[in-house]
Amino acid sequence: MSGTSSWQLRDGEQIIVCNRGLVGHRHFLIGITRVRNEALILRDALDYVGKHVDAIIAYDDASTDRTLEILGGHPKVARIVTNRSWEADIEARRIAERRHRGILLQTAREQLQFDWTFCFDPDERVTGDLRGYVERTHSSVYDGVRVQLFDAYMTRGDDAPYRADCELLHFRRFFGPEQRDILMLWRNRSGVAFANGREPVGVERVATSLYCQHYGKSLSVEHWEETCDYYMRHFPFDTYGRKWRDRKGRAIHTQSDFMRPLYEWGDTLFANAVKM
Template sequence: MSGPTDWALDDDEELLIKRSFANRAVRSPLVALTRVRNEAAILLDTLDHVAEFADEIIVYDDASHDGTFDIAWAHPSVAGVVRNRRWRDSMEERLLSETRHRGLLLNIAKQHFAARWFFCFDADERYIGDIRNFVRSSWADRLAAVRVRLFDAYITETDSAPYVEGHSLLNFRKYFGPEYRDIRMLWKDNGTDRYSGLDAREPIVDGDEEVLFYCQHYGKSLSIEQWDATCEYYVKYFPYEPYGKKWAARKGKAVHIRSDFGASLYPWGGELFGRAIPVT
């Protein structure tokens, strides 16, 4: 497998660009990037949600076998898809892939789409805030990047029903942990922005940035089954420290009374934000 800074397509990867988006001369205010695998249950809702503020979306499909590619390719806001046909399952390859796939998408966006801003998202996230108007504002002109404050949603005893395909994921769960991460998800194309290292969610961006928007993260709370599958994924494919040990201890404990960090849970809103605790 290519290294994390090699942005050429591998033999198992194919770039597909829709004719309606190819060779467009107009510079798009915002192009969104995502890497997905077997996200068919939530992907249509995800793409509809992101399309509310993104002008174009580029998807990396990492060897899905559940209809993810068809959903992505059919969506009117998806401009292109990288289709990877071979799943690489070693720990080293998974750590490389986290960075390389996002860097490849960024390189494709710069080569084929005239974006002013980029937004990197995951399928299990929902965003609160007027991102569309921000990237068109004079405020955006003064910043190089924006961090989004992410809170985890939790399954609780009174709210344990699984997510049902076709429903809106935004506000799906009632309770969230107060722990947050400020993740650089939105940044300007300035010629030096790039992905580097292993397991990189955030790009390296030079310049001023602020925390401006919120994110509801459902990676721990789509269903009890999905929780246990997530635990198994990190135990199997990622190093024991810091990933495997933490997730092995969480298996079978999808239903929460308190957060994974031992804090009280709160409904989405002012009390949650007022009690917010930063985590690394």
Template sequence: MFPFKKKYLKFYRPRKVNKLTICGLLRVRNEELILQDTLDHLSEFCDGLICYDDASTDKTFEILMSHQSVVEVIQNLKWLAEPTQRIERETLDRKTLLDRAEFYKPSWLFYADADERFFGNIKDFLFSAEALKVDGIRIQLFDAYITLDDQAPFCQGKQLKNFRTFFGPERRDILMIWRNSDNFRYEGLDAREPKYDLKMNIITKFYCQHYGKSLSIDHWEETCQYYINHFPFVPYGKKWTERQGKAIHRSSDFGRPLYQWGEDLFSNSVRIHP
């Protein structure tokens, strides 16, 4: 484990809350462009949000501290940029969020990334009788793409949900919601999802638009450079090196046709994770 002293972390509680039923977890770095909309969006599903600011250099921290749904902010003051450090921090920072959530005694945890937008009656379901038999939920995530006729950049102050027209059919079913339990834990390297015991009842439900590849052409190039510079070359850097200069798409990154959001996309989906 790379040394990372707690002196680099500061903990803030801008709002005093002692109990959350659905606790949102969010880890961000330099997300000023979309963050206000992200926090507003997640507030539709969560009673409160715990956020980890990974050494942002823009106004991310200020936006987090001022939002009415953010109950705690963990501010990391030391950016670890080396590839071997980054893949470790991807897991450990999320573990820090999960550990901090215990203070609020939540019934459910909901981990999201800033560039994701969700569809479905998530909150109603978690309070339903059907959810009593469920331990975790995988949400079906689809990548949004910049296309020739839809390449205007996202502008701050707009709503990100439904911002792009076309999506790739590749579907990642990602464990994003789980019951508060010791059976869910963050382990290993570059872990977006927690590990869990096989006895857990995990279902797949709801949909997610992912905008990590499609905020703007400039953002696409910045994303390429981020993975090239800060993650191991194999597999990350190699893949993103090949994607440089290819922000505008006629097909998905996997060579499949693009679909508008809706039933045609869902019925033609190809699950690539897990």
């Protein structure tokens, strides 16, 4: 699918207008995100990302908690695409997520004028001066930025559950050295589109910089168990389900899920990074 192809909203999907003042003038950097039942961490995520971006477009995938309310009440959220029916089938889930990302990017282009896109998940915190880095990149030859992501882990004595009134950035002490470079930032050009997976296609000149703390494995013991069950039920067993089945009951870590030492956030972690 090209960047100019059109995604059609389906029955049960609609666009909710939030902050009209964010429309009608050009933005430098906007954020896009897909969410479902993220009420626990969403307000902190929007506050944190909102410090760097001018506006946010969100896709809410049939949340049953306060996610939609939190999105609608945040001053940086311009539009929300809502979906009333969640698709649980494994193959249909994969197709739906690709489609949702396509709708997100299309809606952003239809509703806002902007130069750069930041695609984020609520359980991620990019550290450092994200906006300043993109401003410097804007005058360079690069059209995208891969951000270096590391998983945070719960360890003995650092396993208290996350609370909604806390900041998620630096919430955990230890991180695994496994580094995933994810295309999170790109210049808004017509050839950029979502074809499969989280990253768009059509971004040709890409830098690798910035760091990201990922908390998908470390919000709480209860959340860890729910994550294991989610991957077992809704992802192919051979590629995801089996390893997450084996992780059940093992929320507290002494090493990473890949049998490597854990490190505190900083230069020692980055020096021992293992690209995945």
